Amino acid sequence: MKKFSGVDYFNIETLYTDEERMIRDTVREFVENEIIPIIEEYNRKSEFPVHLVSKMAELGLFGPTLPSKYGCAELNNVAYGLIMQELERGDSGIRSFASVQSALVMYPIFTFGSEEQKDFWLPKLATGEKIGCFGLTEPDYGSNPGGMITRAEKVEDGYLLNGAKMWITNGTIADVAVVWAKLDGVVRGFLVEKNTKGFTAPEMKGKHSLKASVTSELIFDNVLIPESNLLPKTEGLKNALMCLNQARYGIAWGVVGAMMACYDTALNYAKSRVQFSKPIAAYQLTQEKLVYMLTEITKAQLLNLQLGRLKDKGLLKFTQVSMAKRNNCEKALEIARMSREILGANGILDEYPVMRHSANLESVKTYEGTHEMHTLIIGEDITGFPAFD
Amino acid sequence: MKIAVCISQVPDTATRIKIGSDHKSIDPNGVTYIINPYDEFAIEEALKTKEKIGGDSIVYVISVGDDSVKETLRKALAMGADEAVLLKSSSAKDSIGIAKALAEEIKSLGCELVFCGKQSVDYDSGITGQLIAEMLDYNCVSVVVDFKLEGNKITAEREIEGGREVVETELPAVITAQKGLNEPRYASLKGIMAAKKKIIAEKPAVDSSSFTEILDMHLPPSKQPGRILGTDKSAVPELVRLLREEAKVI
Numbered sequence: 001m002k003k004f005s006g007v008d009y010f011n012i013e014t015l016y017t018d019e020e021r022m023i024r025d026t027v028r029e030f031v032e033n034e035i036i037p038i039i040e041e042y043n044r045k046s047e048f049p050v051h052l053v054s055k056m057a058e059l060g061l062f063g064p065t066l067p068s069k070y071g072c073a074e075l076n077n078v079a080y081g082l083i084m085q086e087l088e089r090g091d092s093g094i095r096s097f098a099s100v101q102s103a104l105v106m107y108p109i110f111t112f113g114s115e116e117q118k119d120f121w122l123p124k125l126a127t128g129e130k131i132g133c134f135g136l137t138e139p140d141y142g143s144n145p146g147g148m149i150t151r152a153e154k155v156e157d158g159y160l161l162n163g164a165k166m167w168i169t170n171g172t173i174a175d176v177a178v179v180w181a182k183l184d185g186v187v188r189g190f191l192v193e194k195n196t197k198g199f200t201a202p203e204m205k206g207k208h209s210l211k212a213s214v215t216s217e218l219i220f221d222n223v224l225i226p227e228s229n230l231l232p233k234t235e236g237l238k239n240a241l242m243c244l245n246q247a248r249y250g251i252a253w254g255v256v257g258a259m260m261a262c263y264d265t266a267l268n269y270a271k272s273r274v275q276f277s278k279p280i281a282a283y284q285l286t287q288e289k290l291v292y293m294l295t296e297i298t299k300a301q302l303l304n305l306q307l308g309r310l311k312d313k314g315l316l317k318f319t320q321v322s323m324a325k326r327n328n329c330e331k332a333l334e335i336a337r338m339s340r341e342i343l344g345a346n347g348i349l350d351e352y353p354v355m356r357h358s359a360n361l362e363s364v365k366t367y368e369g370t371h372e373m374h375t376l377i378i379g380e381d382i383t384g385f386p387a388f389d
Numbered sequence: 390m391k392i393a394v395c396i397s398q399v400p401d402t403a404t405r406i407k408i409g410s411d412h413k414s415i416d417p418n419g420v421t422y423i424i425n426p427y428d429e430f431a432i433e434e435a436l437k438t439k440e441k442i443g444g445d446s447i448v449y450v451i452s453v454g455d456d457s458v459k460e461t462l463r464k465a466l467a468m469g470a471d472e473a474v475l476l477k478s479s480s481a482k483d484s485i486g487i488a489k490a491l492a493e494e495i496k497s498l499g500c501e502l503v504f505c506g507k508q509s510v511d512y513d514s515g516i517t518g519q520l521i522a523e524m525l526d527y528n529c530v531s532v533v534v535d536f537k538l539e540g541n542k543i544t545a546e547r548e549i550e551g552g553r554e555v556v557e558t559e560l561p562a563v564i565t566a567q568k569g570l571n572e573p574r575y576a577s578l579k580g581i582m583a584a585k586k587k588i589i590a591e592k593p594a595v596d597s598s599s600f601t602e603i604l605d606m607h608l609p610p611s612k613q614p615g616r617i618l619g620t621d622k623s624a625v626p627e628l629v630r631l632l633r634e635e636a637k638v639i
């Protein structure tokens with residue numbers, strides 16, 4: 001098969017710095033060599049390729065924007081976005097792992113943690129020695145996490161945690177869970193360590209999507225959390241939403257990787273698959289699809305780049321992240337489905353990546369704020385009317 | 390110890406090569422360049438050797454070429470090399486010219502151990518490392534698949550027709566790397582950021598006259614479509630006749 005060389009119709013390449021390009025190319029090569037050859041097998045058996053954790057860590061893919069004193073690479077946000085993009089060209093589940101570790105575990109510990117928490121956890125999370133997860137969603141509270149039932153109660157030697165989380169990426173394999181719970185009615189973040197008495201994290205089975213990623217329940221039955229495991233600088237739901245905003249940013253970039261994989265597959269297939277007298281790429285209906293895909297990819301790439309530049313300048317609004325997440329996930333899913341169509345029956349086989357991407361993107365469109373929630377976030381921003389309730 | 394790695398950049402193996410209008414060089418338009426794959430083994434072995442002997446060892450990467458080579462040198466720095474030297478040359482050099490420039494620089498840096506790829510996959514001459522060794526009067530082991538350094542003593546395994554041979558020699562030496570020597574590391578993101586701050590020294594390559602001249606460059610003739618003579622044994626006599634008289638292979 002022809003080596004993947006990127007999708008870049010508008011010479012966007014020239015807008016990245018040398019380092020950004022080099023980082024992207026390195027991760028692209030890693031994905032080509034380490035993820036793509038094995039991913040269908042793991043996806044088929046619904047298993048996370050756990051051996052990739054140390055390899056990704058060695059490359060520096062966890063918490064790459066954090067300071068070097070924690071063993072991180074101190075990259076800018078555009079480089080971070082490109083990492084997510086390349087990982088998701090491999091698989092959304094692998095990108096999810098890196099997203100959770102970086103944006104939902106290392107970021108909150110770095111931002112809301114004490115010095116001791118940072119010094120202890122961040123280096124271990126960067127090297128992949130420890131794995132983290134992020135528990136916000138509950139069985140009855142998804143789009144409105146503010147209603148959460150999970151509660152912490154102050155007791156003599158710490159906090160007593162009760163409740164349950166659901167849909168938690170990495171839950172079963174995590175050494176530490178960043179768990180959001182109400183303490184005296186205020187949402188706070190807690191670090192819950194594996195094997196703490198009363199804490200279990202059974203894996204959720206039967207997923208048709210993100211099969212190469214672990215998704216779990218977290219159950220807390222009178223779990224005693226030491227005082228030192230409260231994230232001291234958390235003071236409400238907004239802190240959890242700040243984490244989501246980091247992760248959404250990565251998703252907006254990530255799904256472009258899935259788009260590129262699908263487009264590239266469809267284009268190559270269409271050029272070689274002959275039906276009637278010509279390759280199907282020579283028919284107008286197919287060209288219309290391919291052109292639509294490429295146009296949407298190009299728009300998403302430019303949207304992301306500006307998003308990243310704004311973030312690096314500290315000028316980013318969370319509503320802009322919502323727009324990018326909303327648009328790019330929707331278009332990625334459309335592109336994956338179109339690509340599947342172009343491949344005809346072959347599109348449903350795992351010899352090609354498109355059906356896997358298509359199935360994965362169903363989750364990606366839902367998690368980190370559903371399409372509708374982002375509509376309402378932007379809707380409120382531009383009209384002044386909150387339409388959530 | 391000072392260790393040198395000589396690297397060259399070559400067109401990405403996925404590139405479709407076009408011949409330039411002078412019919413003596415390739416058309417650089419649209420070509421992406423990568424580190425010569427054998428040189429990646431050389432870099433990795435130099436880094437491993439440095440890590441093993443520790444101390445204040447320095448790994449230099451050296452290349453002869455124009456400004457476009459900087460990106461390739463940068464990648465070697467990102468993998469972990471300490472310093473880079475670009476020996477600038479505007480005119481094309483043959484293998485001897487390149488080896489001379491590299492040897493001069495290796496001498497002035499005082500490197501006792503030199504790693505090269507066993508050949509570069511563009512011109513495929515496969516002699517640069519040996520030439521450098523000759524010019525510097527260093528020992529040389531080529532096409533190496535296993536390398537050990539104990540003090541001054543080198544034990545290297547090299548690939549020979551149908552097997553391997555083990556060679557012992559000592560520093561100073563040039564080693565040319567074959568696939569299988571090691572598994573080249575990825576440049577880590579930290580390495581890429583650190584490489585930004587490392588220096589690529591630029592010097593003119595020593596002038597030397599070429600011993601060879603490229604007269605003409607052309608693509609291999611495009612493959613002729615196959616011919617089916619028949620599908621059963623009655624076609625055999627005709628096949629034998631054609632193999633003998635037309636293809637002249639039997």
Ligand SMILES: Cc1cc2nc3c(=O)[nH]c(=O)nc-3n(C[C@H](O)[C@H](O)[C@H](O)COP(=O)(O)OP(=O)(O)OC[C@H]3O[C@@H](n4cnc5c(N)ncnc54)[C@H](O)[C@@H]3O)c2cc1C
Binds near residue numbers: 139170366372
């Ligand atoms: C594979 C996977 C991994 C996940 N990983 C994590 C994780 O690591 N940590 C974590 O905390 N969570 C995680 N989640 C959970 C995810 O964030 C939630 O699924 C998401 O927030 C949606 O919540 P819900 O599934 O409860 O859907 P609901 O909130 O029940 O929504 C159902 C539908 O109703 C719509 N809807 C809801 N309210 C409104 C409204 N007011 N107006 C219009 N439409 C509305 C939604 O848009 C959606 O279409 C994960 C989910 C998946 C699928």
Ligand SMILES: Cc1cc2nc3c(=O)[nH]c(=O)nc-3n(C[C@H](O)[C@H](O)[C@H](O)COP(=O)(O)OP(=O)(O)OC[C@H]3O[C@@H](n4cnc5c(N)ncnc54)[C@H](O)[C@@H]3O)c2cc1C
Binds near residue numbers: 273
């Ligand atoms: C699960 C499954 C079960 C099946 N079971 C059976 C079965 O029991 N018996 C059986 O005989 N077949 C069966 N099929 C085959 C099915 O009918 C074919 O897959 C279908 O006819 C499409 O053919 P194809 O997959 O070769 O796609 P292709 O014909 O190669 O088409 C690929 C793409 O090109 C498009 N295309 C083709 N020609 C043109 C054109 N002129 N202009 C524009 N676009 C064009 C198509 O619309 C499609 O999007 C099955 C398929 C599947 C997936």
